[in-house]
Amino acid sequence: MDWIGTLRDASVLIGTWVAIYGIDSWRREHRGRRQIELAEETLALFYEAGDAIRHIRHPASYSSETESIEKGEHESKTSYEARKNASVVFKRYNDHQELFNRLHAMRYRFMAQIGKDKAKPFDDLRRIVSEIIVSARMLARLWARENFRIEQQWEQHQRSVEKHEAVFWEGLQEEDPINPRLDKIVDDIERTCREVISGKGTLHGILNRPVFRSKG
Structure with a gap:
């Protein structure tokens, strides 16, 4: 068996592998840096936006x-x-x-x-x-209405008030119409951003997963 030839071929293969890994790392560092920075900034702003929306809907006011x-x-x-x-709500939104303008531009x-x-x-x-x-805006009008000709009008009015109050105030109903959707939005953007930040899908990301790293 030609051991020298085998070792030479193995050296070439290892050298090629190291070069590919190095190129991928370089690309990730230089070309992917902007994506990573954008993902980090986006995720931080979504966290802030979640807190802002909860503040806007907080039932206590001053x-x-x-x-x-x-x-x-x-x-x-x-x-x-x-x-x-x-x-x-308008005061708190303002x-x-x-923050919301930055998110929209981003x-x-x-x-x-x-x-x-x-x-x-x-x-x-x-x-x-x-x-x-x-x-x-709807509640500014609905809360002001006092006179109803028939009971059905009053009942319909109350349904409208309850519907908009559930959106306006957090925790007014047992099944909040906003918070589960807000949590899902943050979870979705978090999943996407963390994939970008961790480099998932690149050779660097694959080889640096726990399964490929030696245990210390």
């Missing part, structure tokens, strides 16, 4: 949050109180608006660098925020 709301000259007291109470970079098919959590989060804003 007088300082509505002190800027003034009663209109011809506005009834009931309408004023309804509009003032609903305005808490406090976090820069969506396009995310689609370009990581994939359009991975950007659904951005749309889902935006939809939740829109639903909360719409419910606040």
